[in-house]
Amino acid sequence: MHGHNNVKGAVIFPHNIGLGATRNPGLVARAAEITALEVAGTGIDWTFAPCVAVPRDERWGRTYEAFSENPELTALLGRAAVKGFQGDSLGQADRILACAKHYVGDGGTTGGKDQGDTQMDEATLRRIHLPGYIAAVQAGVGSVMASFNSWNGEKMHGNQKLLTGLLKNELGFKGFIVSDWAGIDQLPGDYHSDVVQSINAGLDMVMVPTDYRTFVRELLAAVNAEEIPMTRIDDAVRRILTVKFQLGLFERPYTNRELTAEVGSAGHREVARACVRESLVLLANKEGVLPLSHSLKRIHVAGNGADNIGNQCGGWTISWQGADTVVTTGTTLLQALRAEAPGVTFTYSLDGSGAAGADLAVAVIGETPYAEGQGDRQDLHLDAGIVEPVRTMKKAGVKVVVVLLSGRPLIIDSILPYADAVVAAWLPGSEGGGVADVLFGRFPFAGKLPHSWPAAMADIPLNWGDAVYRPLYPFGYGLTGLQDQEAGAAPVLMGAAVEEDGRSLLLNMNKAMARTGNAADWQVQVNRQTVKSAGVRRDNRDPSVIHFGVMQRINKGDVVTVEYKGKNARSRDKVKLAPFAGQAVYNVLNDRP
Numbered sequence: 001m002h003g004h005n006n007v008k009g010a011v012i013f014p015h016n017i018g019l020g021a022t023r024n025p026g027l028v029a030r031a032a033e034i035t036a037l038e039v040a041g042t043g044i045d046w047t048f049a050p051c052v053a054v055p056r057d058e059r060w061g062r063t064y065e066a067f068s069e070n071p072e073l074t075a076l077l078g079r080a081a082v083k084g085f086q087g088d089s090l091g092q093a094d095r096i097l098a099c100a101k102h103y104v105g106d107g108g109t110t111g112g113k114d115q116g117d118t119q120m121d122e123a124t125l126r127r128i129h130l131p132g133y134i135a136a137v138q139a140g141v142g143s144v145m146a147s148f149n150s151w152n153g154e155k156m157h158g159n160q161k162l163l164t165g166l167l168k169n170e171l172g173f174k175g176f177i178v179s180d181w182a183g184i185d186q187l188p189g190d191y192h193s194d195v196v197q198s199i200n201a202g203l204d205m206v207m208v209p210t211d212y213r214t215f216v217r218e219l220l221a222a223v224n225a226e227e228i229p230m231t232r233i234d235d236a237v238r239r240i241l242t243v244k245f246q247l248g249l250f251e252r253p254y255t256n257r258e259l260t261a262e263v264g265s266a267g268h269r270e271v272a273r274a275c276v277r278e279s280l281v282l283l284a285n286k287e288g289v290l291p292l293s294h295s296l297k298r299i300h301v302a303g304n305g306a307d308n309i310g311n312q313c314g315g316w317t318i319s320w321q322g323a324d325t326v327v328t329t330g331t332t333l334l335q336a337l338r339a340e341a342p343g344v345t346f347t348y349s350l351d352g353s354g355a356a357g358a359d360l361a362v363a364v365i366g367e368t369p370y371a372e373g374q375g376d377r378q379d380l381h382l383d384a385g386i387v388e389p390v391r392t393m394k395k396a397g398v399k400v401v402v403v404l405l406s407g408r409p410l411i412i413d414s415i416l417p418y419a420d421a422v423v424a425a426w427l428p429g430s431e432g433g434g435v436a437d438v439l440f441g442r443f444p445f446a447g448k449l450p451h452s453w454p455a456a457m458a459d460i461p462l463n464w465g466d467a468v469y470r471p472l473y474p475f476g477y478g479l480t481g482l483q484d485q486e487a488g489a490a491p492v493l494m495g496a497a498v499e500e501d502g503r504s505l506l507l508n509m510n511k512a513m514a515r516t517g518n519a520a521d522w523q524v525q526v527n528r529q530t531v532k533s534a535g536v537r538r539d540n541r542d543p544s545v546i547h548f549g550v551m552q553r554i555n556k557g558d559v560v561t562v563e564y565k566g567k568n569a570r571s572r573d574k575v576k577l578a579p580f581a582g583q584a585v586y587n588v589l590n591d592r593p
Helices: 016-022 025-040 071-086 122-129 131-138 160-170 191-201 212-224 230-247 266-279 309-313 333-340 384-395 433-439
Strands: 099-103 143-146 176-178 281-285 298-302 345-349 360-366 400-405 421-426 493-498 504-509 513-515 522-526 529-531 533-538 545-550 560-564 580-585
Touching: 016 025, 016 071, 016 266, 016 421, 025 071, 025 266, 071 122, 071 131, 099 131, 099 160, 122 131, 160 176, 160 191, 176 230, 191 212, 191 230, 266 421, 266 433, 298 333, 298 384, 333 345, 333 360, 333 433, 360 384, 384 400, 400 433, 421 433, 493 560, 493 580, 504 560, 522 533, 522 545, 522 580
Parallel strands: 099 143, 143 176, 298 345, 298 360, 360 400, 400 421
Antiparallel strands: 281 421, 493 504, 504 545, 522 529, 522 560, 533 545, 560 580
8 A cells, every 4th residue: 555564664655645746756656666675575476556546525535545636647656656566567576566446436436435336427437537547557557456336336346348348358458357355245136146247247356355165166156057158267367377477476486585684674764755755745834934943942742643653654554444553663753853853852742731932833633544434534624632732832822833644635724723834744654754854944845735625524525627616725736835935925814713712713824914904804704694893903922813803702603704805904024915705714612512
């Protein structure tokens, strides 16, 4: 999935969503080459990668396994990964068999439901979900895995039109098709009919995790009854044996111990670190908070991902679901920050306490590990307890850099009101040093969003090219760290929240403000009713924060929006705030008991 992720001590690369943010096929190929070498070094000849799914709904728990919502970017990086795993031809000692998956349409299920139904016409299926397989076949991929999902109600494991007609005949795929884990069991009918339908549809190899004897018995019975023609059996065997001969498995059946010594090597980790560096996407940077300075005296670090290699790596790390603990060898972000800036005092707390008096704070927060359907979500907000360190450190009067660990774009309206910079770090893997490299400015921010980033759950599904397209951050977005420092750039409202007293709003601007405008320039609505102002002022400690008081108490469950329609608010560099229509305000009271 992301390196040789079942072996402790092997290098764990960023998950594919992070590699998608690099948009660097050369780097993706190099990561696949190293993964192939480490896999081969442990005696394994085959990897179930790359995943060339095109996730179109971030609620899907496998979003992070794929490169992008964009078919063209998926094809570009999928081709590179196949070449990296297999080399120019099968049979090299330090290369392995690749497997493009999951064929086809797994990223397009209704509601983002894992193993669900992809409901679309064939033209749309081909346009969005097929390009990755075309690229993989052209790159010579030796195997393809069928998907658990259905297409318009028909399970892919039994779809002869798509497995044989499209993949083998039309695209000219010469390798073999393997089922997913007990995938044929989901076909309608009894197990005998499952075997007959799947083999006749085009499966060449079947993954039978528990009872292979029953499979063999039913297959033999079906062949003897002429329910499966021998020509189909011969074709499947020919395809499998051809790949095995191409791999040289009969000539070299044993592990090359010279490769074993390179598993987890420093050189391999350096490539993974480069992948991390190029994957980071700078979403927001208030008046040049980033890059961090080595001359700072104290930085306070907090959050559930700051010193947790398991959260940093995500699912499919050592175990299927991963774990929020020390799962393997690597460098946590806290360790990496301390190594990068030994002259800075780094203090740490999980909950953000102790930040008062620090020069700056870094909150590393995000999702905890999951895989497959266990990661399906109907709400992509982080739990309030995970976000709380950001608020705690901001209340302490410290500028806060948020490093977000996630396997997909999340709804971050609960974070933006309190953040001074936000970095999407995805699931970077074992080499946290890559994050520190960029935070401290040794390397620039280079990542670009591989997915459109929604502002609210109501926006999902949201994909570049939609007829109605209003993302918080568009596909391809990513600051370099310089834009927000340019003179003359207009101030922007980064985020807004109801304050704890229910009597005011916190408006977090991306620049220090010289003037807030008059109270009449602003309009606040609570449950679609305009409320009277109780005054507007800048924060005493942070001039980029505006407090807007209201005469009516805001309660838990209230829906709040803010609008600016004046001409007087301006930043310290004398640029006016442009009017904006009603923007959603995060109601922090909803997070309270």
